[in-house]
Amino acid sequence: MSAGPTPPDVVVRAVDVRKSFGRLEVLRGIDLQVPRGGVLCLLGPSGSGKSTFLRCVNHLEKIDSGSLEVAGEYIGYRRVGDHLQELPQRKIARQRTSVGMVFQQFNLFPHMKVLDNVVEAPIRVRRESRAEARAHGLELLERVGLADKAQAFPRQLSGGQQQRVAIARALAMRPQLMLFDEPTSALDPELVGDVLDVMKQLAADGMTMIVVTHEINFAREVADTVTFMDDGVVVESGPPAQVIDHPTNARTRSFLSKVL
Amino acid sequence: MNETPTRDDTSRSEQQARSSARPALTVRPLRHPWRWVCALVVLTVAAAMLSSLLRNPNVNWPVVRDYLFAPVTLDGVVVTLYLTALAMVIGIVGGTAVAIMRLSTNPVLSGLARAFIWFFRGTPVLVQIIFWGYLGALYPTLQLGIPFTDVVFLEGRTSDIITPFLAATLALGLNEVAYAAEIVRGGISSVERGQTEAALSLAMTPAATMRRVVLPQAMRVIIPPMGNEVITMLKTTALVSVIAGQDLMTNLQRIYSQNYQVIPLLVVAALWYLALTTLLSLPQAWLERRFGRGHLAASPSMWSRLLGLRARRTAKEA
Numbered sequence: 001m002s003a004g005p006t007p008p009d010v011v012v013r014a015v016d017v018r019k020s021f022g023r024l025e026v027l028r029g030i031d032l033q034v035p036r037g038g039v040l041c042l043l044g045p046s047g048s049g050k051s052t053f054l055r056c057v058n059h060l061e062k063i064d065s066g067s068l069e070v071a072g073e074y075i076g077y078r079r080v081g082d083h084l085q086e087l088p089q090r091k092i093a094r095q096r097t098s099v100g101m102v103f104q105q106f107n108l109f110p111h112m113k114v115l116d117n118v119v120e121a122p123i124r125v126r127r128e129s130r131a132e133a134r135a136h137g138l139e140l141l142e143r144v145g146l147a148d149k150a151q152a153f154p155r156q157l158s159g160g161q162q163q164r165v166a167i168a169r170a171l172a173m174r175p176q177l178m179l180f181d182e183p184t185s186a187l188d189p190e191l192v193g194d195v196l197d198v199m200k201q202l203a204a205d206g207m208t209m210i211v212v213t214h215e216i217n218f219a220r221e222v223a224d225t226v227t228f229m230d231d232g233v234v235v236e237s238g239p240p241a242q243v244i245d246h247p248t249n250a251r252t253r254s255f256l257s258k259v260l
Numbered sequence: 261m262n263e264t265p266t267r268d269d270t271s272r273s274e275q276q277a278r279s280s281a282r283p284a285l286t287v288r289p290l291r292h293p294w295r296w297v298c299a300l301v302v303l304t305v306a307a308a309m310l311s312s313l314l315r316n317p318n319v320n321w322p323v324v325r326d327y328l329f330a331p332v333t334l335d336g337v338v339v340t341l342y343l344t345a346l347a348m349v350i351g352i353v354g355g356t357a358v359a360i361m362r363l364s365t366n367p368v369l370s371g372l373a374r375a376f377i378w379f380f381r382g383t384p385v386l387v388q389i390i391f392w393g394y395l396g397a398l399y400p401t402l403q404l405g406i407p408f409t410d411v412v413f414l415e416g417r418t419s420d421i422i423t424p425f426l427a428a429t430l431a432l433g434l435n436e437v438a439y440a441a442e443i444v445r446g447g448i449s450s451v452e453r454g455q456t457e458a459a460l461s462l463a464m465t466p467a468a469t470m471r472r473v474v475l476p477q478a479m480r481v482i483i484p485p486m487g488n489e490v491i492t493m494l495k496t497t498a499l500v501s502v503i504a505g506q507d508l509m510t511n512l513q514r515i516y517s518q519n520y521q522v523i524p525l526l527v528v529a530a531l532w533y534l535a536l537t538t539l540l541s542l543p544q545a546w547l548e549r550r551f552g553r554g555h556l557a558a559s560p561s562m563w564s565r566l567l568g569l570r571a572r573r574t575a576k577e578a
């Protein structure tokens with residue numbers, strides 16, 4: 001927090017983020033930054049705290065200390081003098097409008113049709129008119145190649161299609177930042193490509209993204225920065241050519257040798 | 261096995277090729293002859309019991325006939341239905357609120373909900389009914405005002421304010437809140453955590469998340485036991501006859517305490533409760549389908565299962 005004000009072109013800034021579950025310290029001082037339009041791929045072994053960090057970024061988990069800013073706001077908190085005051089749920093909800101999240105298990109709403117999944121939050125939260133939300137929703141479904149499934153229920157879609165709907169649903173809130181937590185890990189191998197293509201397009205369109213993934217080729221191709229986490233700390237971070245192809249840390253090397 | 265195919269293998273595959281050219285084989289479902297035998301036995305016994313009841317002079321069927329649609333009976337039926345509906349509305353609305361309180365992270369709210377459920381589930385509903393009916397014995401007058409001050413908005417005699425019908429409604433309604441709360445809580449807990457997280461990540465407030473995402477999915481789990489609650493409630497209303505609640509049972513009791521035709525009037529009561537519970541269980545299947553949207557098809561009805569109709573129909577479609 002002594003680092004001064006966040007420059008406007010930085011979308012995410014984490015400084016010494018710490019988080020424990022009971023006595024287990026899961027995040028042990030995470031520092032990272034994502035510039036506007038940047039794509040950061042977060043790699044690391046299972047249990048290293050990647051999901052927990054991502055969930056802290058939109059305050060699905062509270063952090064214990066440090067600071068986490070998204071677009072210049074402390075997510076979940078308001079700065080009062082020299083401390084951070086936790087905000088009430090309604091205010092946190094308002095802050096979350098700038099952050100979209102895509103989950104490993106898709107988490108589409110099973111009782112709503114595809115288009116209703118997409119327009120629910122724009123109508124309820126952003127107070128868009130139904131017509132406006134539907135037009136935008138159909139446009140997004142078109143973008144992920146599923147305009148013809150607008151009236152289907154999520155159960156009637158394949159995993160890959162569900163995940164692309166989930167991406168469209170998150171984009172419908174017009175976020176500044178997209179978080180992806182292993183978006184292709186629950187998919188059959190032949191369905192992974194379609195989802196990654198949508199994400200590549202999104203990155204090419206200039207979306208700021210943090211992607212937790214085991215898809216090394218995707219990271220190499222799309223990421224501006226690859227950050228390797230292990231045991232709650234950032235072990236190594238840099239451009240993909242450096243971290244993936246010439247890792248300096250032994251733990252990074254051992255991890256990459258397993259997933260490549 | 262990496263051996264080269266023998267002549268035997270070749271001839272078998274030729275056979276298969278030939279058989280697949282024949283018309284497709286029909287599929288016959290398993291037959292259940294014992295079901296028919298059992299059904300026959302059950303029907304015979306039932307018919308014997310029914311005929312013995314119908315021919316029993318102690319039932320006094322003419323009295324049953326006279327009172328089955330008598331105005332006093334019909335008045336009671338209306339009150340019984342009205343009481344059931346009111347108590348269930350109180351129960352479901354209150355129960356949902358108590359369930360949400362119970363699941364709240366606010367310790368005051370969850371503690372209050374726990375205490376409420378503990379008390380109202382832990383005492384017999386008959387005691388609660390009598391308690392509300394005789395509230396006047398505990399508090400002869402009731403006041404609405406600000407505690408520990410002299411400010412009073414309303415004041416009156418308890419027996420004027422809490423009529424037997426209101427006492428019955430309060431007793432059954434509040435008791436139902438406790439049971440409904442546990443059913444709703446079970447329903448809410450059955451919805452995956454990921455659903456809540458997805459809704460929150462879309463910037464929905466916790467209240468909107470509950471209303472738009474969690475509760476509609478919880479309905480699927482809530483409706484079947486809640487349907488049972490409605491049926492149970494309809495029958496439980498008979499207990500309010502102890503405080504003269506004006507329901508069907510109260511009215512029929514008043515009659516047999518005068519004419520001593522206890523059995524025929526109890527038969528009238530039984531016939532009406534049976535008819536009403538049958539009627540009330542009809543909407544349940546529709547509701548289950550409505551809230552099962554997006555999930556697997558509902559299970560087949562009792563009749564189609566009993567007669568194996570489903571199996572036969574699908575076989576024909578194939």
Ligand SMILES: Nc1ncnc2c1ncn2[C@@H]1O[C@H](COP(=O)(O)OP(=O)(O)O)[C@@H](O)[C@H]1O
Nearest residue numbers: 021024026044045046047048049050051052053
């Ligand atoms: N809600 C929770 N309660 C307790 N422990 C948790 C919770 N969530 C995660 N953990 C623990 O935190 C550690 C990091 O988990 P996670 O962030 O999911 O790792 P990753 O996503 O890198 O596999 C694991 O040891 C996990 O068991």
Ligand SMILES: [Mg+2]
Nearest residue numbers: 050051052182
């Ligand atoms: Mg994870």
